[in-house]
Amino acid sequence: MRFKLILLILLFINLWSKPALACGNFYGHNLQGEIVFSPDIYLSATMLSFDKDWLWSQKKELEEKIKRKPQNFQFKSDLSLVLMQLGMTDSALSILRPLIKLYPTEYNVVANLGTAFELKGKLDSALILIRKGYELNPLSHRGSEWIHIKILEAKIKAKRSNPTWMQRNAIITMEELEQRLGEGELKAEQVNLDFNYQIRTRVPFTPAPNAVLSNLFETLGDFNEKYGTYEQALLAYAYSMKFSSNPNYNENIRRKIKNLNRQLHENKGEHDLSPEFHSMLIRSEVDPMLLVLGLDDYADHLDSIYLRNQSFDSLKIAKMQLDSIAKAVEEKDRLADEKIRNQENHSYLYLLGGLALGLLVGILVRQLAKRKAQ
Template sequence: MLRTIALLILTWPTFFTAIACYNETHINKNGKVTGRSEPFFGFYDSPDTARATAFIANHDLSKIHTYDVDTQSDLAVNFAYLGRYKEALTILRRLYKENPGNYNVVANLGTTYELTGKNDSALLFIKKSLAIDPESHAGSEWVHVKILEAKLNMAKDPNWLLKNSVLQTGVTAGSAISDDLVNKALDIEYQLKERVPFTPFPEAILANVFNELGDLLATQLSVEHAYIAYDFALQYGAVEQYGVQQKMDELKRMLRKEKIILPSWRAYYHNRQSEKNINDVVETVTKVVSENKDIVSGFYDQYKERQREKERIKRRNNLLIGGGAFLVAITGFFVWMRRKK
């Protein structure tokens, strides 16, 4: 038993990695069967600060100028993960002066400006990074641009979101399946995976974005994934201005008809600290098992011996009970024969 547990602990990450390449079959709201080769993205509730801390600790910051440009840029990114934006900007501004054509530097500078609320500068540098590499982030950076433009529009008009779609994908309730809309849905998922850890609930722009993603998924790919996207829209504050609850109720009927268990945003929103605690437990148990193989093996052998002893006792008891019953039957037979005579 212990050997089995140890094997499961050691192999469960590999198992989840392996199934990531399976093809999934889904259905859109028009009843058309669709498919995708990757599952719906899961989102973290915060950046990976533990990893960022470890990365910075592994470098000598007093000699930061001796590292190559990409390593210095990565250090800036990890400072940003920790909320140390001033330090990140100091590095990235200097690197930009020295390397204005380096995509990583330009894009990271734009993102850091956004995290500090300087959306005009952020948009400027994200557009510059797109000019350097239009296919960066799997060609999904158009989503980043649209979100920054929406932030600037909202600064001018606080009611802008009530009348506008952030991403302006053109999807409607009756949109037919098209490669363009499918790709837009996948681009949005990609960008949200990076953005959600920095965006706690509620947040009006992401409520709008998740609502539009739901419309895309419902018409193009999957009512199940659309339901999750709408659920996230509600968490981000999309109360009734987009009719999200009504859309979910419509999909709920279809999901039940297709015998699909109703999904929830909670299953796709991972708590970084909880995951760390689980990983720590797995790592500790794995270490104990690997460092005490003889002890674990001894416990296992003792367990097996106890099981064998139980089986021996069970067989002996069965023989005794069976033999006793046989003797009673024979005795009864002879008593019956004597009375018959």
């Protein structure tokens, strides 16, 4: 029993010490009234900025590791990322520029230098490196770096042509997204997950207002209106307005929200919206901008649901792992008992065999003694 208790404690320490990207899943409704699986689209308070206290502790820890092992390039690459998250991009570049010469095909070094160049506004250099990183490791960032490439291409277009380019053009067009769906390898929910990952990793670097994030959210709204759920389309449009500072642009998003609600009402299917989304529907019909005011509260609501589910899932995983270990221990005990029984059985056989042999020898000795006596 004590052994099981120790295992359970170790399992919980292992489960709770692992960082998790808060990305839950639930069932929403498409505009035809069907219930559809959909990843959550939201940004809670913890996603909007970096944990500076934790980053400073990481910086100190990595610097100590580098002192002990100055030839370890992995520690240096990790330190460069921490420095970028702390806003010390020049310091990060002073680490990464020498590293890229020594490790030109090391994905983390290539991708980190690309990010550093992007933060410094060196977009052409950033694009070259992010493309190279995607070639080296297309599965990095859960396979979503194709969006990062499209973002850099769009930022270069805006820089060269017109600063308002992103308010008039989509960074990623619906045609491009439909082509990805047409390949048969990616489903609608995977596109949502790719957008979510890229948006959430970008948000702490780029607080609102931000034209890139506003543009991505608008595309995400359009995509979910056609291929996803009403709920996610509504949230995406609301976030698009949250990250925009342009009244004309926001007016266009308002029209999209009104059109989304009109399609919902015109549909004859049953839309059993959750109480939270029913409330958001009413607010969006009064004034779409009211949605923006309630986004933070709604994100906290979704985050609390995710954390409760994570806690429940962690308990289930821990129990399953503990049961598995307990069964392994029981099997080991059973095999040990079986081995002991076999040994005991063998011992009995050896004993009986020895007695029989001894009796036979005794009889032979007596027979020989009788013959001698005669």
